[in-house]
Amino acid sequence: MNFMASKQPENFLLGPESDSQRTLYPYVTGTSVVALKYKDGILMAADMGGSYGSTLRYKNVERMKPIGKHSLLGASGEISDFQEILRYLDDLILYDNMWDDGNSLGPKEVHNYLTRLMYNRRNKFNPLWNSLVLGGVKKGEKYLGTVSMIGVNFEDNHVATGFGNHLARPILRQEWHENLSFEDGVKLLEKCMRVLLYRDRSAINKLQIAKITEEGVTISQPYSLKTYWEFSAFANPAQGAVGTW
Amino acid sequence: MDLNMNVNAPHSMGTTIIGVTYNGGVVLGADSRTSTGMYVANRASEKITQLTDNVYVCRSGSAADSQLVSDYVRYFLHQHTIQLGQPATVKVAANLIRLLSYNNKNMLQTGLIVGGWDKYEGGKIYGIPLGGTLVEQPFTIGGSGSSYLYGFFDQAWKEGMTKDEAEQLVVKAVSLAIARDGASGGVVRTVIINSEGVTRNFYPGDKLQLWHDELEPQNSLLDILNAPSPEPMNI
Numbered sequence: 001m002n003f004m005a006s007k008q009p010e011n012f013l014l015g016p017e018s019d020s021q022r023t024l025y026p027y028v029t030g031t032s033v034v035a036l037k038y039k040d041g042i043l044m045a046a047d048m049g050g051s052y053g054s055t056l057r058y059k060n061v062e063r064m065k066p067i068g069k070h071s072l073l074g075a076s077g078e079i080s081d082f083q084e085i086l087r088y089l090d091d092l093i094l095y096d097n098m099w100d101d102g103n104s105l106g107p108k109e110v111h112n113y114l115t116r117l118m119y120n121r122r123n124k125f126n127p128l129w130n131s132l133v134l135g136g137v138k139k140g141e142k143y144l145g146t147v148s149m150i151g152v153n154f155e156d157n158h159v160a161t162g163f164g165n166h167l168a169r170p171i172l173r174q175e176w177h178e179n180l181s182f183e184d185g186v187k188l189l190e191k192c193m194r195v196l197l198y199r200d201r202s203a204i205n206k207l208q209i210a211k212i213t214e215e216g217v218t219i220s221q222p223y224s225l226k227t228y229w230e231f232s233a234f235a236n237p238a239q240g241a242v243g244t245w
Numbered sequence: 246m247d248l249n250m251n252v253n254a255p256h257s258m259g260t261t262i263i264g265v266t267y268n269g270g271v272v273l274g275a276d277s278r279t280s281t282g283m284y285v286a287n288r289a290s291e292k293i294t295q296l297t298d299n300v301y302v303c304r305s306g307s308a309a310d311s312q313l314v315s316d317y318v319r320y321f322l323h324q325h326t327i328q329l330g331q332p333a334t335v336k337v338a339a340n341l342i343r344l345l346s347y348n349n350k351n352m353l354q355t356g357l358i359v360g361g362w363d364k365y366e367g368g369k370i371y372g373i374p375l376g377g378t379l380v381e382q383p384f385t386i387g388g389s390g391s392s393y394l395y396g397f398f399d400q401a402w403k404e405g406m407t408k409d410e411a412e413q414l415v416v417k418a419v420s421l422a423i424a425r426d427g428a429s430g431g432v433v434r435t436v437i438i439n440s441e442g443v444t445r446n447f448y449p450g451d452k453l454q455l456w457h458d459e460l461e462p463q464n465s466l467l468d469i470l471n472a473p474s475p476e477p478m479n480i
Contacts, residue, residue, distance in 0.1 A: 024351070026376065027374060027375045027376030027378070028374055028375075028376055028378045050378070050380070052374065055392075055395070057374075058372075058380055058382075060380075060382070061380065078376060078378075079376075079378040079380075080343075080347050080350070080376045080377040080378040080379075083347075083378065083379060084347065
């Protein structure tokens with residue numbers, strides 16, 4: 001009888017290479033993160049879902065975390081890799097604090113560190129399976145950047161990961177402008193998150209919005225968005241076209 | 246009927262495992278079926294494994310992988326307890342499991358639920374699925390049988406249950422999963438951990454509540470055939 005390898009699918013490592021590690025597929029994943037610059041700093045939004053394939057398995061996952069005094073990190077993709085990145089950043093910030101020299105790593109520096117981290121892992125064919133959004137304010141300067149799992153990085157006035165790239169960025173391109181107020185920024189993010197809720201299968205209706213300003217980081221309590229279903233065409237899809245599917 | 250049953254397939258615990266907190270501690274529950282392909286290699290396995298006096302782990306997935314991870318973590322925790330001078334916390338146990346699961350994610354195929362009680366945080370449950378994510382939750386389910394329980398728990402779970410309510414919920418849930426998951430079966434085992442200590446319970450398959458389309462077990466057809474006919478009515 002054949003002894004079959006336990007779990008590995010066909011495209012996995014061949015025999016002799018099985019010592020070297022490589023992440024080939026994610027297990028527990030988070031979906032889009034959306035962020036924008038506004039008058040006082042950065043606003044970032046992400047839902048609290050951790051999907052396990054098509055199952056919406058975990059509904060209380062915090063996908064945005066403060067980093068040091070000046071930065072906020074949001075992540076989509078494999079949650080275990082995000083947790084590992086937080087550990088790396090913890091070490092980095094601790095090391096920075098131990099210098100006790102009055103300086104502290106700003107968002108630009110943290111973004112650079114993450115870029116190197118992600119790109120070097122990609123080169124070893126063992127990526128951290130995440131798309132990261134790093135936002136912050138230091139000495140009045142606002143910073144918002146993103147890094148993907150293959151090390152592609154850039155900064156912009158508004159960024160998004162995953163489905164957000166396709167659904168949220170067009171909205172942001174149209175409606176973002178300099179010096180958004182807090183209220184307008186939140187409303188714009190909520191508009192994006194609502195569209196994602198309608199159209200992204202892995203989105204759940206429980207999200208947090210985080211704000212980072214010169215003063216520091218605030219992450220909101222989890223909350224849900226109202227959704228609209230009262231279009232008459234929704235109630236009677238076949239009205240204008242009897243017999244339609 | 247497949248005569249070439251793969252009895253050399255890796256032992257896998259199809260499994261239903263559950264961990265639930267209540268006001269005062271935790272209840273861990275599991276079925277007892279270990280399968281090798283289609284054959285049930287062990288119908289009375291013990292899937293809730295002790296790590297320390299106050300921390301236990303529910304194992305699912307590959308039997309070998311979950312046993313090894315448990316053994317290593319039990320070993321590390323033993324040393325840690327000696328060095329620390331007091332019982333290890335549930336969080337430490339869970340993080341050790343996470344470390345092994347995450348760093349060997351390409352080779353391991355095991356989902357674990359760590360549950361226990363310590364004097365700092367009380368009863369805590371940590372889920373560590375495939376990939377090595379660590380998630381602390383008020384309750385969690387795992388294993389192949391858990392697919393059938395998401396809806397059940399969404400409806401039946403309440404905050405602040407008593408010990409008995411929590412245990413009954415767990416037994417009911419494992420029993421429901423066994424009813425529908427071919428990879429789960431056998432008996433329901435529970436382990437209750439609180440400040441007073443650890444209680445292990447055992448619910449054999451024939452003592453569980455019957456669900457839809459299940460019949461009361463009989464000794465033999467003959468008992469049914471020879472059953473007395475109903476009494477004629479007296480009007």
